[in-house]
Amino acid sequence: MNEFELIGKLTRSLPANKSLVTGAGDDCAVLDLGIPDRLVLFKTDAVVEGFHFTSETPPEKVGRKALGRCISDIAAMAGTPNSALITLALPRHYDLDYVEGIYAGLGELARKFDVSIAGGETTTNPERILISISLLGTVEREKCIFRSGALAGDAIFVTGELGGSISGKHLDFEPRLTEAHWLRDHFAIHSMIDLSDGLAGDLRHLLKASHVGSELMASAIPVSREAKLASKAESSAKPPLLAALTDGEDFELLFTIASKDAVPLLDGWKHQFPKVKLSCIGKVTAGEGINLRDKQGIRPLTAHGYVHLK
C-alpha cells in the first residue's frame, strides 16, 4: 500500500465540524474560523534525516527546506503564510550547533516571508532527526484556489524547470509565493497545486480532484539543466523527460486557466518575472488521466507518477 492509498484509507470517515471547508485532499486544509473576509489555511509537513536530507546536509538548508515546503503549499492555494510551530525530534546526543543551524535556516526564511515562529516543542527520536512544521496562513475568501477547479479546455501551466531537484534545488528552492499572489490578483486561476511528488503525480491529484483529464505536449515540458546533465552523466539515469515528469521536490506551481487567458498571462508574466520560466504544457480534457503527445503520437501515462517511454 503506497502513501496515497494509506491516506485514502485513513481519511475515509474523519470527524469534521462546521468550520471545515476542505479537509484532507488539497495542498492545505481550509477552515472558516469567522474572520470576516478570510479563510484559514492549515498545513503540516515533516522532513526526516536519511530521506529528505542527510547528516551531511548543512543544517541551515535543512531548516530552510522544512519551512519552505509548507510555504509552497500555502502559495499553491494563493494564501499568505502567518505562523509556524516547529516540532524537533532529536537523538539524545544531538549536536547543539547543528540544531541552532536548523533554527537559523528556518528563521531566515520565516523573516523573508513575514512568518512568526510561534513556538513548538522538542522531543526524542533516538535514531535520526525529524522536523515537523505546522504552518497557518490565511487567504481572501473569494480568492482561495483549490485543486478541484480545473475545467475541460483549460490551458495547463507550470512555473520554472522540472526534474533533477536532488542535485541541489530541493534544498535551495524559493517557494513561489510572490508568483502565486500575482497570478491570483491578475488572472482567474481555475486550479492550482505545488509540485512535490513530481509533475505526473501531482497533475494526477489535480485532475482527480477536478474530475477531468489532460493532454500534455512532451516538447513543451520544461526540463531542467540538472535533469539533462544527470541523464548524460550516467547511462542508468532517467531520460530527461522522464525525470521532469516524475522527479519529486520541484516545488513549482502547476495551475490551469481558461485558454483565452493563456496569451495575456504569458505576456504579463514575462514582464513581471523575467527570470522565472512559465510554460504552457498542455490542456485539460474531458475524461481522465494524463495523455502525452510527442512525435510518435499520443499515449497514456501509467499510474503512480511513472511513465514507460519505450
Place this chain on the structure above:
Amino acid sequence: MNEFELIGKLTRSLPANKSLVTGAGDDCAVLDLGIPDRLVLFKTDAVVEGFHFTSETPPEKVGRKALGRCISDIAAMAGTPNSALITLALPRHYDLDYVEGIYAGLGELARKFDVSIAGGETTTNPERILISISLLGTVEREKCIFRSGALAGDAIFVTGELGGSISGKHLDFEPRLTEAHWLRDHFAIHSMIDLSDGLAGDLRHLLKASHVGSELMASAIPVSREAKLASKAESSAKPPLLAALTDGEDFELLFTIASKDAVPLLDGWKHQFPKVKLSCIGKVTAGEGINLRDKQGIRPLTAHGYVHLK
C-alpha cells in the same frame, strides 16, 4: 542541556509578526488573525514509540493520548479546540491494523470534543512510530487565561489526583476541557497551566511566567491511589508525595485565583463536578520558587521538578 534549556536557547530571537500575541512560553501560541471576538490558539505535540507508548500499547489508546495531550493544552488556556492535523511517521513495514487503530482512537476523542481531523500526512521513520499532532482552537478575546497572571496572595488549586500516571492514566486521561470552561465562565481565574511535566515542574513554569513564588502545603497535595500503591509495592519507588510532585503526564489543571474566591469556588465545583477532586494546595507569594510546608517546617524545592525530602 535539558529540554527547557534547549528551548530557551532556540527561542531567544524568533521571527514574529503583528499577529503574534504570545509565542513560545505558554501552553499554546496565541494569535490574533482578525476574528472579531476571538483569538486563535495553536499547539503542536508529539508522542514517540518507546517514550510515550510502547509497541504493546493498544493503538486506540496511542491515538487518544496523542490528541488528548493537545486538547489539554487548549483547555489550560480556556479555549475550545477546533481542527487537528495528524503527522504519522511510520516504519516501512507498518501494521495497517495498528495504524487504523491509532486513527480510530484519535477519531473517537475528536468526535467527543467536536474537533475536525482536517488532514495531515504520512512519512517514514524506520525505527519507531512517531505521531505529531497540530491543533488549532479559539478562545474569547477577553477570556484567554495565561500562565503569567498569577498574583501574590492567590490561592493555588489543582484538579484530580497526582502521580502514578504511568500505571494507566497517561493513556486514559480525560482532558479537563469542560472543567476549564466552567472555571472561565464562573470565576476570575488569574493563571492556568496543564500538568504534563509534573506538579513541581509545571508550577515552576507558571510562577516564572508570573514573576512570583509559592508556598505549598504538603498535606493538601492530592496524591493518587496509584502513586501510593506503587510506593508500597516497591521499596525503590518514589515516596507518594514525591511522585505527586514530580511524576509527569497527570494532565490535570493547575490554576490560581484570588483567595477571596476560594470558598465559593470549592462550593460551586463540588456541585458541578462531584466526581472530580479539586484541591487548594497552597498560595502564591512574592519572591520566587516553591516552598513546601509540612510538619517539620518549611523548605524550598530544588530546581527541575525534583524535590529532596530528607
